[in-house]
Amino acid sequence: MHRISSWTDLVSAAGGFRYGSLSAGAPPTPIKAEWLNMVQEEIASVVIGAGIALDKTKTDQLKRAIQKMVSDYLPLSGGTLAGLLKATKGVRTAKGLPGGNASEVGYAFDDDGDTGLFATGGTAENGSDVVLLVDRREVARFTGNGRMTFDGGNEPYHTGNKPTMLDVVYPVGSVYMNASVATSPAKLFGFGTWLALAPGRILIGAGTGTDARGDVRAFSVGGSGGEYSHVLSSAEMPVHAHAMPQGSDVPSGTTGPVYASGDDGTRATKPNDIPNTGDAGGGLAHNNLPPYLTVYMWKRTA
Incomplete structure (x- = not known):
């Protein structure tokens, strides 16, 4: 598109139409068919481009074409955007959280x-x-x-809030175990006060438990007990008997046990005496440990 000055020199200083003055020797701008055709096609192309057929009985086709094209791409007063919005600059929206049942922000x-x-x-x-x-x-x-x-x-979790997150995982009183690293969790995690826990001891759950023999025992928090090895007392030994190496005989007419020698030929009476079969065993403690795996254990105290 261009101004009428592209087709005639009889124009205003700005290149537009002029009334002119014949008496002053300045004729008006002539109406050129080329310019009129150009204006006509410019307007018609907008209407056709909007998908509207040219109709000589309609006087609002240019307006409807512009409205349709704008509404297809960006509704300025709200509504639904039917086409793809492409922005070569930034897009801004009002700040705030949605209220009611419709958002006018974000x-x-x-x-x-x-x-x-x-x-x-x-x-x-x-x-x-x-x-x-x-x-x-x-x-x-x-x-x-x-x-x-x-x-x-x-x-x-992130590196900046590691102590905060680990404080949730390991509150005061928690136990940390590591099978290979002896470093204190205070240094590993960067938070808390930790003490080495129960060296040489295993952990057992607090409460009352029953073993395979039906023995019921209560264990309180912080309690300790047990031993690595144990010497059996007489009361702890199973009930048992030993065979007499010489045998015994009680002939009629005697008043007490009669013990025979190895050939059962010599007898002697020892009233009210209990024979001794001889000593056995060494009296040493036996291993009292269950199968175990040694690890580093720490308890958080603060």
Whole structure:
């Protein structure tokens, strides 16, 4: 498209139409068919480009064509964007979380506007949080100081909050075990006070337990007991008997045991005496340890 000055010199200083003055020797701008055809095709191409057939009985086709083309790409007064929005510059939206049943802020993804990405808090320029909502429920929040929370305040693990997260995993009183590293958890984790726990002892659960023999025992927290080896007492020995090496005989007319020699030929009476079969065993303690695996154990005390 171009001005009429492209077809005639009889124009205003700005290249537009002029009334002119014949008496002053300045004729008016002539109407050129080339210019009129150009204007006609420019207007017609807009109407046709909007998918509207030219109709000589209609006087609003250019307006309807412009409205249709704009509404297909970007509804300025609200509504549904039917086409793809492409931006070569930044896109801005109002700050805030959705209210009611429709969002007029942020970038909503569903019909009622309560699922999407929204900015809230701070000032118009600084200090905002970016919040991801799903059906108005806060799923994730990203803050200006680099924090990220999920599900309304739960913070994920990262190197910056390692002590905080491990404090949840290992509260005071927790036990930490490692099968190969002897370094204190205070140094490994960077938090808490830890003491080596129960060197040379195994752990047992607090409460009352019953073993395979039906023996019931109660164990209180912090209690200790047991021994590595044990010497049996007489009461702990199983009931048993030993065979007499010489045999015995009680002839009629005697008043006490009669013990025979090895050939059963010599007898002697020892009233009220119990024969001794001879000593056996060494009286040493026996191993009392269950199968075990040695590890490093630590208890958090603060």
